[in-house]
Structure formats: structure tokens, C-alpha cells
Amino acid sequence: MASPDIFDRSARRRRRDRAAAGYGAHDFLRAAMLDGIADRLGAVTRDFTDVLDLGCFDAAFVPPPGTRVARLDPGFGFAKAGGGVQADEDRLPFADGAFDLVVAAGTLDSVGDLPGALTLIRRTLRPDGLFLGAFVGGNSLSTLRAVLREAEGDRPVARLHPMVDLRSAGDLLVRAGLTLPVADSETLTVRYASFGRLLDDLRGMAGSNLLASRHPLRRDALARAAAAFAARSGPDGRTDERFDLIFLTGWSPSPDQPKPARRGSAGASLAAALRPPSG
Template sequence: MDAAPAIFDRRLRARRRDRAARDFARHDFLYRAMLDELLDRLADVRRDFRDILVVGCPDASARERLEAIGAHVTCVDPGQVNANANDGIQADEDALPFAEDSFDLVIACGTLDSVNDLPGALILMRRVLRSDGLMLAAFPGAGSLVRLRAALMAGEGDYAAAHVHPQVDVRAAGDLLSRAGYAMPVADAETLTVRYASLFALMADLRGMGASNIMTERAPHLTRATLARAAEHFAAAADADGRTSERFVIVYLSGWKPDPSQAKPARRGSATMSLAQALNPKN
């Protein structure tokens, strides 16, 4: 099998997350929204999970909240600083260093949008689950950062280059879940709107959450003139109070490692599986 293309620079990804670790709490709104929703969905699952793998741990909140319910939590992060802070392991999602059947639950929060081999990462997360184990994931997907993308294109004019990561839409994410072998796969999305006083405030948030450009083939640094034009374009879209709305589309995934005891899915195309049924497939 051919290796996945190296869209993202793994070393730069780790460095950016390490750099963001110190001040992450000032820019954690997106991670917080994703984690809260994942844990809300987990609360709807009527079973206990003893051994949990958390993929993406920019702070201790996921580990602490899961340990509070009596679980043993193992943390993995692409950044060494984050991993060390959680007594975890530094690793990429498509190279998880765990044996099969190690965990009852995998929660991947906020990192799968920048992994080189997303199908491989989903397969590995399924493999490390025990039979009838659950995977929950969230990441920014297609439709995010439309104002930023438009502003940068306007700033560069006829010489526009890619500065925003390629994004996975919810339909493609659902297809990947099925191809990765999950039972009862569910993919859905919600939109978070954040209002900014300037383009530079948005860019500061992205740097602060470790989400700036890490593509292997990065465009040259933006010139001051280009940034000035981009900032003007961004400001031109502002509301009466001078703030511009930016959009983050969050893709949520859930799937189970197959087990003979699970309910059988409805025939293809019948669309009768609800999120509640998918989270509790034995009911």
C-alpha cells in the first residue's frame, strides 16, 4: 500500500503545538467547545469505560474530567510539551504506539484535521479499541475560516497561494468511518461563529491554539502590503459594531468497534439510525 502523501509537516506540527502550550488557555475556545460536546455525548452512553485513550491533550481538562468518573486515562499528543504535561506519550494519530484491544474508549479532540493519514488514523484507533469499544472525535472541517480564506485571497490578488489547510467535509468523514471498519458510524457537524475586531486577532487565535499553517509545501510569508490588503478586506465584512464574523464548522464522529452483540444497522439508504441509537447500539 502506498504511503499517505505528506500534506502536513509532522515536525512543524509538533513545534507549533509546543509553542502554543504556554498561553493556550487564552485561545482555547474551540477546543473547549469540542471537548464539552464530546463529553456531553459520552454522558448519553449508558455504560462504563475503564480504560480511555485521549488523543490531543493541549491541557489537562479532558484527563481530569475523565479520571473524575473513575477511568484510567492515557494521553497522546503530537506535541512533546502537551504529552509531558499529561504524563502521556508524544505520537501522531496515524502512528499510535499501542497494542490491539487496549482501550474501551478513544476520544480524539481537535487534531484529526491536520494528520497526514486520516484513514490510517481512524483504522488505528479502531484497532486499539476492545470489542464493542467506542470512538468519539471532533475536529474543524470544511466550511471553516471562510472570511480568513477570502481575505488572504483578496490580499494576494492574482498570485493567491494556499495558506489555509485543506478541510474534510462531514459527508467524506462519514464515508471514512465506514471504510475504516466502524459499526454504527455517525458523522454530523455544527457551526461556531466567533466575532473578531480584526484579521490579526483571528490570526493570533489560530497561532495560540497551534492551528497556523503547517503544510509541507507552504507559501512564502505574507508581505506587509498583502496583510494590509487582507486586513482591509476582512474589516469590510464587519458588522455595525466593527466586528467581523468568522465561522468554524466542527465535524463530530462516532463509531464502535464491531461486536456480535451490537444491533444490526438498517439497510443502506433507509436513514433510520439516530445519534442516540448509535451511541447505545445494544438497545
């Protein structure tokens, strides 16, 4: 029996549709992700022909020159604006081996079945195809979590979904069957003039609460959270919020790829290498 979704798929689609019209005013996190992906892609010395932009938002990802690009988004508005198809990342409608590059920036952290989505990504890649992903994870929104706990006292309610940390991200790549896996992170600190501005950004980037079990925040608790947020401000009246961007790189298996050295095949032991020189 399949486990129940932690996320509300219908709410996820609706939130994305509401965010689509004004997304350009709140796209700074995805812009940073796309910059990081472009840097990593620029270090790859090979050509691509068929590219999938997975979770395309406003189609801001620019594929390599001379490639064909397909776009997919779980929201109808973004999918339509990008000339793509609407579907969830863990229910991909593409044939195996359809692409040699898959880019996923900004949505994988809210996929119902992330291990399944990564496995499907690997299946849609041709042998030696490249996957580049990025999403919000780690210790992101630590200030928001703290003020919500403070505001709700002894009876806090889960209002933000669990974040994938860096180590788990790397493990997920291996579990999905991707080779030469790399997971790394970058941290952005954004300084907010008010609690409301942070909430506006989260709504504007379709990043508000998508948990299947959601409970409204009472007005008195919201006021306490806003006050706690303001109490953490610096001399300029702004409060820091943290966003950890997790970047993933993995390749579809191919016989031509370099293989890791067989355990025990090294010519010298680590102990010998660390031994101080004699004399």
C-alpha cells in the same frame, strides 16, 4: 509507495510546543468540542475502564469516573504537561484492544494520514469500544480564505489546508471499519475586532498553516488582507468568522451489536407508506 504528507510533521510539533504555554487563552474551540463530546458520552449507557485521550492538549478532557486514562499528543510540551506520550495519531504506539473508549478532540484535521489514524483508533479499541472525535472542518474560516484570496489577487497560494466535510467524515468512519457511524456538526461564529486577533487565536491554538509546502505572506498582501477583513465588519467594527465543528461517533465491531436490517426485509415498501389513503 506511500503518498507524501500534506502536512509538515515537524512544524506541527513545533507549533504545538510554542502554543502550549499560553493555550488557555485560545482554547475556546476545543472547549466547545469537549462539551459536545461530554453530551454524547453522557447518552451512552455503559461503563468504561481504559480511556485514551488522543491529542490531549492541556489534559482538559475529564474521563468518566473510575476509569484509567492514557494521554497522547503530537507535541512534546502538551504530552509532558498531560503526563502522556508524544506520538502522531497515525502512528499510535498502543497495542490492539488496549482501550474501550478513545476520545480525540481538536487534532485529527491536521493528521498526515487521517484514514490510517481512524483505522488505528479502531484497532486500539476492544470489541464494542467507543470512539468519539471532533475537529474543525466543513466551511470553517471562510472569511479568512476569502480575504487571503482577495489580498493575493491573480496568484493566490494555498495557506489553509482543505477541510473535511460532514459527508466525507462519515465515509471515513465506515472506511476505518467502525460500526454504527454518526457524523454531525455544530457551527460557531466568532466576532473579531481585527484580523490580527484572528491570527493570534490560530497561532495560540496551534492552528496556523501546517502545509508541507508553505510560502510567506508578503507585508503588502498582509495589509490588504487586514483591510479586506475590516471591510467586512458590522456596525460594531467586528467581523464574523465561522468555525464548523465536526463530531464523529463510531464503535469497534462486536457480535453483540445491533445489525442493520437486511435490504428488502421490511414488511412494507416505502412507496406503500407514502401512498395517500384511499377513500
